[in-house]
Amino acid sequence: xxxxxxxWIASANDPCTDFPLQNLPYGVFSTAGDRLRxxxxxxxxxxxxxAAEKAGKLDAAGTFAAPVLNDFIALGRxxxxxxxxxxxxxxAEGGDRDLPTVAMADATLHLPIRVTEFTDFYxxxxxxxxxGALFRGPDNALPPQWTHMPIGYNGRASSVVVSGTDIVxxxxxxxxxxxxxxxACRRLDLELELGAIVGADTPMGERLSVEDAERAIFGxxxxxxxxxxxxxxxxxxxxxxxxxxxxxxTISPWIVTVAALEPFRCAGxxxxxxxxxxxxxxxxxxxxxNVGWSLNGQEMGRTNYNVMYFSSAQQLAHHTxxxxxxxxxxxxxxxxxxxxxxxxxxxxxxxxxxxxxPVSVNGETRxxxxxxxxxxxxxxxxxxxxxxxxxxxxxxxxxARG
Numbered sequence: 001x002x003x004x005x006x007x008w009i010a011s012a013n014d015p016c017t018d019f020p021l022q023n024l025p026y027g028v029f030s031t032a033g034d035r036l037r038x039x040x041x042x043x044x045x046x047x048x049x050x051a052a053e054k055a056g057k058l059d060a061a062g063t064f065a066a067p068v069l070n071d072f073i074a075l076g077r078x079x080x081x082x083x084x085x086x087x088x089x090x091x092a093e094g095g096d097r098d099l100p101t102v103a104m105a106d107a108t109l110h111l112p113i114r115v116t117e118f119t120d121f122y123x124x125x126x127x128x129x130x131x132g133a134l135f136r137g138p139d140n141a142l143p144p145q146w147t148h149m150p151i152g153y154n155g156r157a158s159s160v161v162v163s164g165t166d167i168v169x170x171x172x173x174x175x176x177x178x179x180x181x182x183x184a185c186r187r188l189d190l191e192l193e194l195g196a197i198v199g200a201d202t203p204m205g206e207r208l209s210v211e212d213a214e215r216a217i218f219g220x221x222x223x224x225x226x227x228x229x230x231x232x233x234x235x236x237x238x239x240x241x242x243x244x245x246x247x248x249x250t251i252s253p254w255i256v257t258v259a260a261l262e263p264f265r266c267a268g269x270x271x272x273x274x275x276x277x278x279x280x281x282x283x284x285x286x287x288x289x290n291v292g293w294s295l296n297g298q299e300m301g302r303t304n305y306n307v308m309y310f311s312s313a314q315q316l317a318h319h320t321x322x323x324x325x326x327x328x329x330x331x332x333x334x335x336x337x338x339x340x341x342x343x344x345x346x347x348x349x350x351x352x353x354x355x356x357x358p359v360s361v362n363g364e365t366r367x368x369x370x371x372x373x374x375x376x377x378x379x380x381x382x383x384x385x386x387x388x389x390x391x392x393x394x395x396x397x398x399x400a401r402g
Contacts, residue, residue, distance in 0.1 A: 003263075003383055007091045009101070011043030018254075018380060018389020019043055024087055025254035025391070026069055026219070029107040036067035036110055041254050041391065042091055044104050051100040058086055068114045069255070073199045073218050074328045080199075080218065084259055109253035111162040112221075113197060113329045118160055118249065119319060120193075120225055120333035121152040123310040125269055127338035130350040135233075147272045149279065150310040150318045152335075153240045155225070160249045160331060163222075163393045169371060169400040170247040172231035180234065184400035185247075187229035187355065188369040191336040192293045192346030192377055194305060195223035195251055196312035198330035205323040210281050213316035216326075220261065220312075222252040222291070222377045222393035223333050229349055229368070251331070252377070252393035260388050264288040264381040269309045279318060285311030291337055291379040293346065295361050295369070301346055303339035305379075371399045 006013050007021040019025065019041040029039045029046055037050035049064035058064070060083055063071035072079070090096045122128055125142075128151075132141030145151070161167075169188060173180050199218030202208060208216060225245060232244030268286040292302035310318075315332055336346040345351045348368050352358055355367035369375065376394035380387045 003385060005088075006093050007042060008093050008095055008097055009043045009045055009091065011045070012091070014043070015385055015387070017043055018387065018391050020386040021088065021091055022383070022386055023256065023260050023388045024084060024091075025256045025260065027112045027254045028068060028110045029102075030110065031102055031107055038064040038066065038069055038072060040087060041104065042101070045101040046104055046107055047087065047091070048100040048102060055100065057090060057096065057099060058083060067110070069112050070114050070329045073113070073197070074201070076200065077215060080257065081259070084257065109162060109164075111160070111251075112253055112255050113331075115157040115160045115331050116327040116329040118155040118157045118331045118333070119152050120155045120245070121150050121310065121315050121335040123150055123308050123315065123335040124338050124346070125309045126307060126340050127336040127346065127350065130338065130345065134349070134354050147309070148275065150315045152315065152319075153245070155249065155333070156246045157331070159246055160251060162253050163250055163391075163395070165248075165250065165395060166398050167226055167248040167250070167395045168398045170228050170231065170243070171400050171402055172228060172243055173234060174230040175234045184402055185228040185231055186368070188397065189227045189229050189348045190293060190369065190375045191225040191227055192291060192301065193223040193225055193336060194289070194291070194312075194334045194379070195221045196316070196332040196334070197221065197255055198316065198326050198332065199328060200326070201328055202320055202326045204325040206320070207323065208317050208320045210279060210285070210313050210317045213320075214285060214313040216316065217258055217312055219255040219257040221255055222379050222390045224250040224375060224377055224393060224395065225333055226250070226395070227347070229354075248395070249333070250393060250395045252390045254391045256388060256390055261287045261289070261381060263383065264388070266306050268311060269307055278321065279314050281311065281314065285313045287381060289379055289381045291377070293378070294376045295366065296374055298361050300359070300361075301344060301351065303337055303344040303346065305334070305337055307339050308334060308337060369397055371397055373397050
């Protein structure tokens with residue numbers, strides 16, 4: 001497909017749309033009184049993939065009628081490529097104007113996959129250094145293994161939700177002056193991330209190379225790993241985050257495929273030391289994706305995915321190092337994406353120096369997230385005349401249920 005390819009759907013040709021013909025991200029939607037089914041975003045419309053397949057315009061083994069994309073993803077890369085090529089043909093100028101579509105404004109978007117497992121990583125050197133320096137000082141900010149392997153923890157698949165879902169402020173145990181206290185979280189935070197969707201099962205006992213891991217990733221979503229920093233500070237030693245990360249993880253409803261991002265492939269952050277052979281990449285595993293976040297409509301931080309130290313393919317390869325089986329629908333969070341300056345940080349913990357340097361949000365002071373606040377992530381890869389966008393990824397905080 002050329003950079004100048006255009007669609008018969010006029011809104012897809014707007015250079016500011018997230019969903020041009022070059023994108024074609026997958027999601028799950030419903031309309032009033034109708035069932036959930038799979039769709040593709042194009043301009044301000046959604047291609048009803050279930051109806052298109054029923055009409056004989058697509059062949060995906062009947063998987064598009066399902067209320068999640070897992071069955072389609074499990075068909076593998078040849079099917080992904082074939083369907084993408086066919087959709088491009090149908091939606092291009094001179095294509096099939098009888099292709100069934102619905103207005104995005106009339107649709108409700110749902111969680112696009114059945115999340116089988118969720119693992120969150122810690123792959124931005126800027127973020128890791130900033131957080132480590134806050135609690136251990138700059139001379140001891142990074143753990144000794146950090147530049148040698150991707151660091152992560154197993155999160156909760158059960159609390160992954162789609163954009164627009166409200167998040168309840170968690171209750172928890174925190175450190176008090178006279179011992180532990182039971183309280184509503186006082187230091188609620190966001191984490192600006194991408195999430196990689198695993199598109200292939202691997203059996204227990206087998207390992208993936210970085211190259212195989214790259215081929216096993218179906219696509220990416222925006223991801224906000226909501227974090228209760230005061231609960232986290234009390235619980236995380238010696239086994240890492242637990243309840244402080246279980247309150248909710250918000251993802252965008254549209255999965256942007258690796259195929260759509262391929263023109264934006266680029267290198268990541270410079271390396272401090274050579275990696276062990278099993279983590280070395282034959283080609284760059286990052287993408288030139290502009291990402292940022294806003295609080296109550298005010299833009300707060302902006303950076304780029306290419307500041308990251310470990311790619312999702314390296315993270316997936318490392319995840320299987322022990323023979324850990326992976327499944328279609330596994331979600332791998334990149335970790336917080338932060339640049340080197342304060343206005344490039346992807347979490348309030350960094351931006352406010354753990355609450356010591358408040359920020360102004362629409363004339364109000366903030367150190368961490370308050371009840372009623374809405375956090376929204378955004379992301380897109382910019383080309384000449386079009387961009388590959390991810391759509392919305394937002395959530396509003398509700399009061400704790402103490």
